[in-house]
Amino acid sequence: MIYIKNVLLNEQRTNILIDGNRISAIGADVKQPAQATVIDGTNRVAFPTFANVHTHATMTLFRGFGDDHDLGDWLNNWIWPNERNLNPEIIYWGAKLAAVEMIKSGTTACADMYFFPTDVARAFEDCGIRAMVSNSYVSFNAEMAAGVRKSIEELEPTIEEWNKSHQLTQITINVHASNTVDDDSLRLASEFCARHNTLYHIHMNETQAEIDTCMERFGCRPYEHLEQLGIMEQCGSRLIGAHSLHLSDNEIAILAKYHANVVHNPNSNLKLASGHQFLYNELRDAGVNVTLGTDGCSSSNNLDMIEAAKVMSLLQKGWRKDPLALPATEVLKVATANGYKALRLDGGEIAVGKLADLMLVDLDNLAFVPNNNSISNLIYAAHGDAVNTVICNGAIVMQDRHVKGEEETIREARRVVNQLITIRP
Ligand SMILES: [Zn+2]
Known part of the structure; x- marks a missing residue:
């Protein structure tokens, strides 16, 4: 007691x-x-305490590495060549560094998207806080799609055993984004999500370029595409759409219809110049559960949810030219209770x-x-x-x-x- x-x-x-x-x-x-x-x-x-609903914990080790470059240069020349060095030991200490920073700034739950999920989970458990963890899947070609299929198959026995025997951490399913993963893999992950009653965590509608590509390839916007694939219906309230920054009215209606969750990452969106007009009022009024995240330390440079909450509130006031927009009491609820709800935890x-x-x-x-x-x-x-x-x-x-x-x-x-x-x- x-x-x-x-x-x-x-x-x-x-x-x-x-x-x-x-x-x-x-x-x-x-x-x-x-x-x-x-x-x-x-x-x-x-x-x-806060729920950081979208982060890449181990990327804390990349803090300050390759800042102020464009996304393509940063990924191709700074991050991806070094990520080849990742191993369970690096992952563990990187995730633990993130967990310590989270605790020190009042966060006790997060949704993580990276690699070696059981090593990330061990780091969070050793620190005594909650984390939803998974591999992040990407497939640009048939060979990579086959790799995703194999990796999801290999996760089957692990998830059953892990989720039954662990209280603070749970293994979930993450797919990188609707434009970096093929449709079959997106659906395979969605079936996995339904079969194991786990979260489906995905980057969505982060940049205008992503919307344009989807329109060119499929003639519709990303959430409309997920709906057509049956993923919105299959995942429902288990779906966590990170960023969800550029949304049409129809996409907001789709999110509301299937009780999906979205995560605003204001610092990351500003730093990567993805945009700043997050549609908080519109999502809230439609009944969508809006949560808050920092994204990884590569794009937010810290995991401080107090800072993220302040920036979220100020951005709403600023772009709406409305000082009454998103008051402190409401953004605190977004960062705590709404986040816990998205992670299906009875707290916040x-x-x-x-x-x-x-x-x-x-x-x-x-x-x-x-x-x-x-x-x-x-x-x-x-x-x-x-x-x-x-x-x-x-x-x-x-x-x-x-x-x-x-x-x-x-x-x-x-x-x-x-x-x-x-x-x-
Ligand atoms: Zn992210």
């Missing part, structure tokens, strides 16, 4: 009791059980019965001085370093800003990056 005493929650002083992996009681009159671990919340404010809010995933933020951090409104301070003033304590699944994973094993993780990340990055253009 964990008893958080006298903490600020929704601008009121209260106590929070955690029993097992759930929040069991909240209230000023909730008494301290004799056997509980006690956290003094006097100088803290409690918030739900501090309420009795919910998963005990929450953070305590330091009221002495200058972003909270004065504390006229704690949600405003969190979204508009703070950075990840305001987070003092993080609890995930009823266990303390960071206290007083220290994450268990972080020194070793930093040391090992510095070591393996020399094995990963051997070609510097």
Whole structure:
């Protein structure tokens, strides 16, 4: 049991009791059980923790490598030649570096898209936070499509065994994007998703060029193409469409019809100049579950969901010329409860019965001085370093800003990056 005493929650002083992996009681009159671990919340404010619904954790090792180049140059000359060096050890320490950064900025759940999924999962489990992980499939030709088929077949026994025996991490299915994967592989992955009741995580509608290519090849837009392939219907609320930046009215209607989820990645979209007019109001009003992500550290350079939430809110206000657009309370819900919903986790809010995933933020951090409104301070003033304590699944994973094993993780990340990055253009 964990008893958080006298903490600020929704601008009121209260106590929070955690029993097992759930929040069991909240209230000023909730008494301290004799056997509980006690956290003094006097100088803290409690918030739900974030779900980073689209990221590439191990790419944290590429932070600052090849910035300010165009996408083709960056992929062909900087990233892909070095990714040939990836192995389970590099993947593990890269993912663990990401997990430590996530914890330090208040994130306890993510959807990851990369390679060696069980090694990524091990890294997150060792840090005590949640991750939905998978291989990322790409197929530009028949040989690569055959490789995708073989890899999905090989995943069959692993997913059954892993998902039954692990609580914090789950293996899902990821396909890179509708324009980088052939139709048969897209459908094969969708069948896999339905058969194993797992998430289907895919980059969608990220750039205008992707829309144009789809129009040329199929005479329709990317989500319309997925609908024609039967994938929207088959995956339904299991589908997570990362980016979903350039959408038509019909595509928004398709997303709503099948209860699909989208992930806005504002920092990545801005840095790669993909666009900035994310259709938040339109998606929300149609009933689509909108979530937030950072994307990988190659395109956002950090995994700080507080920063991503601020940028998302400011972008909506800016391009709509509307200061009332996406207020702090609403973007906090997008980054927490909506994300948890997309990942099919019963958390993302501090309420009795919910998963005990929450953070305590330091009221002495200058972003909270004065504390006229704690949600405003969190979204508009703070950075990840305001987070003092993080609890995930009823266990303390960071206290007083220290994450268990972080020194070793930093040391090992510095070591393996020399094995990963051997070609510097
Ligand atoms: Zn991505």
